[in-house]
Amino acid sequence: MTDADAAPGGVGVVVVAAGSGSRLGAEVPKAFVQLRGRTLLSYAVERARGTRGLVAVVLVVPEDYADPSRLTDLGVPLGPDTVIVVGGAERTDSVRAGLAALAVDPRIEVVLVHDAARCLTPPTVFDRVVAAVAAGADGAVPGLAVIDTIKVVDSVGGVTGTLQRASLRAVQTPQGFRAEVLRTAYASGHQATDDAALVERAGGNVIVVDGDPLAFKVTTAEDLERALAALT
Numbered sequence: 001m002t003d004a005d006a007a008p009g010g011v012g013v014v015v016v017a018a019g020s021g022s023r024l025g026a027e028v029p030k031a032f033v034q035l036r037g038r039t040l041l042s043y044a045v046e047r048a049r050g051t052r053g054l055v056a057v058v059l060v061v062p063e064d065y066a067d068p069s070r071l072t073d074l075g076v077p078l079g080p081d082t083v084i085v086v087g088g089a090e091r092t093d094s095v096r097a098g099l100a101a102l103a104v105d106p107r108i109e110v111v112l113v114h115d116a117a118r119c120l121t122p123p124t125v126f127d128r129v130v131a132a133v134a135a136g137a138d139g140a141v142p143g144l145a146v147i148d149t150i151k152v153v154d155s156v157g158g159v160t161g162t163l164q165r166a167s168l169r170a171v172q173t174p175q176g177f178r179a180e181v182l183r184t185a186y187a188s189g190h191q192a193t194d195d196a197a198l199v200e201r202a203g204g205n206v207i208v209v210d211g212d213p214l215a216f217k218v219t220t221a222e223d224l225e226r227a228l229a230a231l232t
């Protein structure tokens with residue numbers, strides 16, 4: 001099968017950027033922190049736009065940022081395919097708001113959900129995730145092998161187990177899904193720490209594809225330094 005055979009219907013990407021960034025502690029929401037004069041969201045959207053088959057982009061932002069001209073001024077690449085929606089209190093609420101905006105577009109067969117905070121994720125990762133879904137998975141997530149040995153502990157720090165490191169993956173975004181599968185999973189109303197967990201819980205098959213160190217998430221000031229170093 002060639003790449004063209006595996007090409008899905010349209011791809012829609014939801015970029016979630018409505019968090020406050022409490023661990024980063026900047027004066028503006030994390031996605032609007034600047035790196036070399038451009039916002040994290042601007043880098044993230046630029047890279048997401050490189051995805052093959054992309055037909056729609058949903059930006060989920062804090063209420064104060066939901067104005068297209070304000071986003072354009074902040075260097076966020078918008079287009080006729082772009083919808084801006086206001087996020088919610090938790091990441092799950094923000095994703096749900098983004099999915100609602102995509103639900104009205106019948107062209108979309110694959111949905112990617114991406115953290116604006118993973119602002120340097122290369123376009124190749126987006127394409128790899130889409131290809132895995134186009135090839136038949138309900139969901140695909142980028143992941144990296146885990147370097148540290150992971151212990152399971154009880155409430156007082158007592159070790160109750162050691163996980164088999166070879167079978168562990170630290171997962172990133174974009175996470176991609178067949179559109180119908182993700183909508184159904186979100187309709188369950190459950191909360192989870194990533195989108196794939198909701199699909200897994202609903203019985204969907206999710207596979208891990210190769211992630212990329214550049215898809216790390218900016219969480220702390222140290223991560224911002226790392227992003228700056230990666231750009232220079």
Ligand code: CTP
Nearest residue numbers: 016017018019020021022023089090094116117
């Ligand atoms: N996010 C969102 N809506 C929320 C919470 C998070 O859209 N209510 C987005 C963030 O903007 C980010 C991504 O989800 O791009 C991953 O979340 P995280 O890194 O935890 O960002 P914040 O929640 O903003 O940071 P913190 O947890 O430190 O407050």
Ligand code: MG
Nearest residue numbers: 019020021091
């Ligand atoms: Mg958070």
